[in-house]
Amino acid sequence: MAKEAVITLSDVDVQFREKNRSVHAVDHVDLTVERGDIYGVVGYSGAGKSTLVRTINLLQRPTSGAVNVLGEDMLALSPKQLRTERKRIGMIFQHFNLMNSLTIAENVAFPLKGLKSKAEIDKKVTEMLKLVGLEDRATAFPTELSGGQKQRVGIARALASDPEILISDEATSALDPKTTSSILDLLKELNETLGLTIVLITHEMEAVKQICNKVAVMDAGRIIERGSLLDIFAKPQEQLTKDFIDTTLQLDAAIESVRKQPAVAHLKGADQLVRLTYLGASTDQPLVATLYKDFNVTANILFGDIQILQGTPFGNLIVVLSGTQADIDRTFKYLADNDVQVQHITTEAE
Amino acid sequence: MSFFEHYLPNVVPIWNGDGGFVQAIWQTLYMTVVTMIVSAILGLILGVLLVLWDDHGLLQNRVAYFILDKIVNIFRAIPFIILLAVMYPVTHAIVGTGIGATAALVPLIAGTAPFFARQVQNALVTVDPGVIEAAEAMGISPMGIVFRVYLREGLGELVRVTVLTVISVVGLTAMAGAVGGGGLGNMAIAMGYQRFQNDVVWVATILILVMVFIFQFVGDIITRKLQH
CATH class of the missing domain: 3.30.70.260 (ACT domain)
Structure with a gap:
């Protein structure tokens, strides 16, 4: 069965111009993510993977290239249309990025405010907190939570607007191995139960190994190798890929x-x-x-x-x-x- | 009254009445409060614009930032006592006179609003850029981010810089005497210092300190309420 491509990055290039030098963060990258994929993008820090995934929801505008997400040519959208489109793309972050002045429930309700009635929002928030196993912490503040719990709130918030895609930007990198594993399990579960497509960027091959079905290896702004998880593990071509695989083996x-x-x-x-x-x-x-x-x-x-x-x-x-x-x-x-x-x-x- | 008459011989006769202490207290409060309300509104708008137009801002605009940034710097660089004189034509055009507490408001606001704008900018840049990015990723509009993220997450810092600014305004009102604005500062200088009446200087100073302490106290209570 031919699967539907939900994200297509074509020849995407990102250059940052500073005073007397220009940084080539993403170097003419093509990437296709299909519906239902958990697509891992792995690379060392500075490889350009964060910049690359930010071109998906245009938090980073590419210098050149085309970005097509869920059938929309993202670069052609007006600011208002772009904001509507962004609600279909959830995002979670390494440092959770929760609002410390709001309770857990208010954080999860944040993206829905003004779009739905109060009753609908309350219902959705309860549903989301239950989904991530935090229904008893609704009135707590983020500072009272552990890292793993904060990331669960991040996930609940990202999913509140029923996105079809979730971008995970080093979402487990600040967590200990056990918590990392439980967050990855949650993502896998959401992928299976909600049909959520996930783009997961990480420097930990272990995380990719645990849940991804496809993987791309990035170095110096380029994708140097990509394929299904099994193919990459069975027959890695590039030395960097081999190094990443070996990190999971000791x-x-x-x-x-x-x-x-x-x-x-x-x-x-x-x-x-x-x-x-x-x-x-x-x-x-x-x-x-x-x-x-x-x-x-x-x-x-x-x-x-x-x-x-x-x-x-x-x-x-x-x-x-x-x-x-x-x-x-x-x-x-x-x-x-x-x-x-x-x-x-x-x-x-x- | 014998106690006060004994220790504060020069204060008691000028406590009430025109040009007295009670009037001076009201003049200082009037100048401080009105200056603060107008400057808070102007400073908040300008401060938010500085944050939005900044190179890392949501509505990056180099030219607009450059101009506003320079205006704010220039007004902050002019010593207030000179600003009183420089602003005189403007004051006259707006208020109809250059003399009195109301006339003093114009230079007070001209001196305070840019100061507060810079303080607001500094307060808002402490808001975690990651949270701003998260809100952008959620499809929240720039206006929504200003009101729901910047002003909300930065509230504690905003209260802190507001108290700081109020105290600075109380300080500036002391110079308003130079344009006949009256107030406790003028009382200390004109009635106390220049007439060698030390008790007047001391009472005026203490009253100013009490005012500052009250503002500080209220600010601390609000800050504590905001913390979790």
Whole structure:
């Protein structure tokens, strides 16, 4: 089924002119987000991801390019039309950006004031607070809440005007890992129950891994790699993408300690230290058993990490393969044919 | 009355009546309150415009900001005692006379409104830009953001700078005597200092201090009410 594109950025370019230099924050980027996507945009700070997503609701006007959101050519709208359109695009922020002078309920009611009757607003606010699990804190003030609770209020406020798209600008970056996880779960739930399309920008690959179905990697204002979450994890092309994936595995520390093990320090003959990365279908076969049974190659597992991405296992093993040179060569061919990525690891510390 | 007559020999005879203390208190209050009301309205409008027209403002306008910014600076740079004289033709045109408490209002407002505008600007820039951005993202109009975000979130700071400005106005009214505005400041100088009547100077000073303390006290109460 062809899905409907709800956000289309075409050749979007943003340059900031300062006194004697110009900063190219977003460098001719194309991006298409389809309805129901949770699209992760990952990159280090300064990569331009915040600027890029701000072109979606025109908080940042692009220097050139086209922005189409929910069928509207955003750049052609009058200020008044733009404000109406913005109500269809919710946004949450790293520092929550709640009004400290208003109660939680008043914060959630904020975007609705003057548009609906008081009774309708009260009903909506109650519904929203219930959705994010804060119905008992309606009369509290933001300063009385924890970071995770504040972000829940931010989400309730963003969803009060029934948007079809939610932009999350580093929304979990100021939260601890446990709270981050619960906020991400909430976003995933909203995506599934409300059909909400989410654009999530973050520098944490862990967050992308937890809920996104698509991911784009940004560096120096450009999207250097993009695709479905599984494709990106299975076959990352760019070094930066690989680095981001490795941050979710704690692989560097593992490799260091693997190198110190006797089995690695004294590799014999054709023995090889390799990292095997595999995804989904390839893991249905008992890999290690197959290598031994069909190829006479033993795989000594020194480190293993298997995670579930969107219901699909994603495995990373560091193994020593032992056997004759011919058997090992046949093994590599078999692994390649079965979509298992093989990466050789030097036995000496770099 | 013997106690007052003994310790404040020069104050008692001029307490009541024309040119007396009671009248001076009213003149100071009159000048302070009217100046403050008009300056608050003008200063609030100008201060908000400064914030909106600023480079990071919602209605960025370099030329308009430049002009308003310079006007505010010029008026704040002129010493008030000189402003009284400089404004004389304007005062005469507006009030019909250059002398008296009402005439003093014109230079008082000319000196206070720009000062308050700058204070309002400084108060409003303390409002978290993230909250402004969030309101923009919600599709709130610039006018809505001014009234519902800037003035609301900045209220505590606005009260603080208002008290500061009131106290500064009380100070300025002391110079209004130079154009026959009367008031406690004039009382201290003309009736006290220049006639070597120290008790008059002291009583006028104490009355001014009491006034300042009352304004400060009221401001503190409002500020506390606003905090959560």
